Amino acid sequence: MTTTTTAAAGSTGDTGPYALSHLDALESEAVHIFREVAGEFERPVILFSGGKDSIVMLHLALKAFAPAPVPFSLLHVDTGHNFPEVIDHRDRVAAEHRLRLHVAAVQDYIDRGELRERPDGLRNPLQTVPLLDGIGKGRFDAVFGGGRRDEEKARAKERVFSLRDEFGGWDPRRQRPELWQLYNGRHSPGEHVRVFPLSNWTELDVWQYIGREKIELPAIYYAHEREVFSRNGMWLSPGGWGGPKDGESLQTRTVRYRTVGDMSCTGAVDSDAATIEAVIAEIAASRLTERGATRADDKMSEAAMEDRKREGYF
Structure with missing residues (x-):
């Protein structure tokens, strides 16, 4: 009698009829994360800009809860200097899936004198205050982001569940181990958790998945x-x-x-x-x-x- 051993799904050298492909393993992990958050938190929200990573993230959320609707709303911090093509795509996708879209506009904060334009004209660094206000006003306790570890040195330090203090601040010393895909969403009043379902994806993975799933982009x-x-x-x-x-x-x-x-x-x-x-x-x-x-x-x-x-x- 011959016994065939199948490698763990998603591992290097997967073989056999029950092994997941690389993209299937990443998709399965992300779907699990979305469902885990839905079970652990009261008011999650998805950061959605209309960019490719947030579009893939929403696509995964739709898969995670189909045929039911996605049980989260969307949040975008709009700098006022975004590409018009991307904003049009953002609005079209939100309307298509009947999702509530919260927009925190940097321009509103500038008009009220709560933020000042930078001499270099950059508005990305001005997003933090509107983001934290949007999270606070919506009473969101979990916030999905499309960050990936391959993007940048600081993002490589992130856990999938990233604990943030009552001021939204990140302290790498307070991050928790995530062995065996066990995620700890415990947080104190006023704190919240940022969640990164695409943490283990690369830019190439994202594009290969977009191609496989035929996802529309700007x-x-x-x-x-x-x-x-x-x-x-x-x-x-x-x-x-x-x-x-x-x-x-x-x-x-x-x-x-x-x-x-x-x-x-x-x-x-x-x-x-x-x-x-x-x-x-x-x-x-x-x-x-x-x-x-x-x-x-x-x-x-x-x-x-x-x-x-x-x-x-x-």
């Missing part, structure tokens, strides 16, 4: 002709946020965006990848992370993201 993720100008080694799009300045000339180039955020700090990359297959091939050959290559706000200092996380940012 068109700016694919190669297209666009007017851009060069600043600090990045191709930026012109707009009311403050670009281009004197001496910065517009050019029409074929570009695409690997990540989307505030237009003042999110750069495009030269690319002819106009299909999912071409994007996957391009990413597989890249040696730079998406944030390292195209996000000016992460280049302000070696500890820029970690400093912001300690203040309450994602």
Whole structure:
């Protein structure tokens, strides 16, 4: 009698009829996380910007609870300098799935004098106060984010369940072990937990999953002709946020965006990848992370993201 042993799902060298593929294992883990949060917390919310990671995260949430509706609402901190194509996609997806969308607008805080414009024009660093206010007003005790550990040094330190104090601050010394996919959502009054279902995904995983599931994205993720100008080694799009300045000339180039955020700090990359297959091939050959290559706000200092996380940012 011959006995066949099947490797654990998702492990290297999986074989046999019951082994999950790499993407199936990641999907299964994320679905488990969504269901775990639904069982442990009273008022979870999904951060949803209309970018690729939040779109994949919502797709996974829809799978986790189908055929029932997603039992969470959506929250977006809008800098006012977001790409119009992405905002249109955000609103269309929320309406399609009949999800309540909470929008915390940075511009409202500036108009009330609670925040001041930065001299460099960047608004991403201004998101923390509206984010924490949005969490507090909604009484959300768990907040899903699309952060991945491969994006940036500080995010590589995150647990799947990331405990935040009553001020939204992150302290790596207070994070809990997560052995055997056991997640501890215990928190004191006033605290909350940030949850990262895509923690173990890479940018390549995300794109391969988008291709497999045929998930629609804003068109700016694919190669297209666009007017851009060069600043600090990045191709930026012109707009009311403050670009281009004197001496910065517009050019029409074929570009695409690997990540989307505030237009003042999110750069495009030269690319002819106009299909999912071409994007996957391009990413597989890249040696730079998406944030390292195209996000000016992460280049302000070696500890820029970690400093912001300690203040309450994602």
